[in-house]
Amino acid sequence: MQVLGIESSCDESGVALFDTERGLLAEALYSQIPIHQVYGGVVPELASRDHVRRLPGLIRQVLHEAGVERPDAVAATAGPGLIGALLVGATLARTLAFGWGVPVIGVHHLEGHLLAPMLEPEPPAFPFVALLVSGGHTMLVQVDGIGRYRILGESVDDAAGEAFDKTAKLLGLGYPGGPAIAALAEQGNPAAYALPRPMLDRPGLDFSFSGLKTAVLHQVKRWEGQGSAVQIADLAASFQAAVIDTLYGKCRRALEQTGLQRLVVAGGVGANRRLRERLRDLPATVYYPRPSFCTDNGAMIALAGALRLQAGESSSPDFPVRARWPL
Ligand code: KG4
Ligand code: ZN
Numbered sequence: 001m002q003v004l005g006i007e008s009s010c011d012e013s014g015v016a017l018f019d020t021e022r023g024l025l026a027e028a029l030y031s032q033i034p035i036h037q038v039y040g041g042v043v044p045e046l047a048s049r050d051h052v053r054r055l056p057g058l059i060r061q062v063l064h065e066a067g068v069e070r071p072d073a074v075a076a077t078a079g080p081g082l083i084g085a086l087l088v089g090a091t092l093a094r095t096l097a098f099g100w101g102v103p104v105i106g107v108h109h110l111e112g113h114l115l116a117p118m119l120e121p122e123p124p125a126f127p128f129v130a131l132l133v134s135g136g137h138t139m140l141v142q143v144d145g146i147g148r149y150r151i152l153g154e155s156v157d158d159a160a161g162e163a164f165d166k167t168a169k170l171l172g173l174g175y176p177g178g179p180a181i182a183a184l185a186e187q188g189n190p191a192a193y194a195l196p197r198p199m200l201d202r203p204g205l206d207f208s209f210s211g212l213k214t215a216v217l218h219q220v221k222r223w224e225g226q227g228s229a230v231q232i233a234d235l236a237a238s239f240q241a242a243v244i245d246t247l248y249g250k251c252r253r254a255l256e257q258t259g260l261q262r263l264v265v266a267g268g269v270g271a272n273r274r275l276r277e278r279l280r281d282l283p284a285t286v287y288y289p290r291p292s293f294c295t296d297n298g299a300m301i302a303l304a305g306a307l308r309l310q311a312g313e314s315s316s317p318d319f320p321v322r323a324r325w326p327l
Pocket of ligand 2: 113295
């Protein structure tokens with residue numbers, strides 16, 4: 001079965017064609033980051049408009065590269081995400097499916113992220129623990145199979161990626177904040193500032209990152225706008241170390257609690273090199289999607305859609321999109 005996947009939940013227009021026999025046949029991505037960069041964050045209306053502009057061309061390109069005229073089904077992200085942006089992808093998917101006379105399926109964006117490592121040559125076997133760390137979500141999930149997800153813990157406030165983005169803003173760095181902080185942290189001393197390791201001293205698997213962001217804010221205020229380049233790099237490194245310590249500690253606890261020895265790391269923050277180095281110390285095999293499948297992409301949506309369709313599911317042609325949608 002050949003499934004065309006469309007991702008448009010935020011600021012990336014992603015399209016891919018996944019074949020259940022042959023794997024990924026083609027994929028294309030257009031990142032809107034330059035459009036939103038000047039505003040320091042994603043502007044929803046601009047995101048929707050740019051998806052309208054980009055997606056038709058990306059779809060044409062992917063079908064051409066894959067040598068496919070009419071796929072067997074179309075999958076699109078149905079949520080959670082920016083409602084206008086989601087509507088663009090979903091409407092295109094419904095229209096194409098109607099024109100081709102094939103089934104359509106609405107995919108949960110986080111399911112896409114959770115299953116993304118299955119696009120790699122050595123995919124993890126079920127069950128596994130997944131650490132999902134993106135701009136919108138931070139959660140630990142026990143994945144027993146397709147659609148069989150048990151949430152072990154999640155952030156009670158900011159997501160890890162959001163904390164990177166907000167902290168980068170406080171430090172006067174660009175958007176998106178994750179890569180900017182990660183790059184600057186390489187020149188800083190991670191032990192320079194004693195920042196909190198939120199929720200690590202408490203039992204359970206929930207996360208909280210807003211206090212860490214506030215601790216950075218207090219430090220920046222102490223400089224009264226006069227922070228030196230060395231101080232800013234040190235604070236970036238100290239912040240990154242605090243996030244990594246927290247994620248490491250909670251993953252360790254989740255593996256102990258479930259007795260599992262496989263950890264999947266998904267979502268944009270999973271691209272962080274220092275985090276990856278640290279997670280090597282865990283008593284588990286750690287699986288990552290390639291960096292371009294850590295962040296939003298069409299391939300994970302095509303894959304998740306294909307697996308759902310193979311299990312006999314499909315959506316009604318007028319399936320709803322949802323800004324919020326629990327996993
Ligand atoms: O999964 P994703 O592309 O989009 C969402 O669904 O949210 O994740 C984007 C997030 C942003 O907050 C970005 O700052 C963060 O991932 N990110 C990173 C790195 N690369 C991207 N955070 C830390 N280190 C990185 N290298
Ligand atoms: Zn995402």
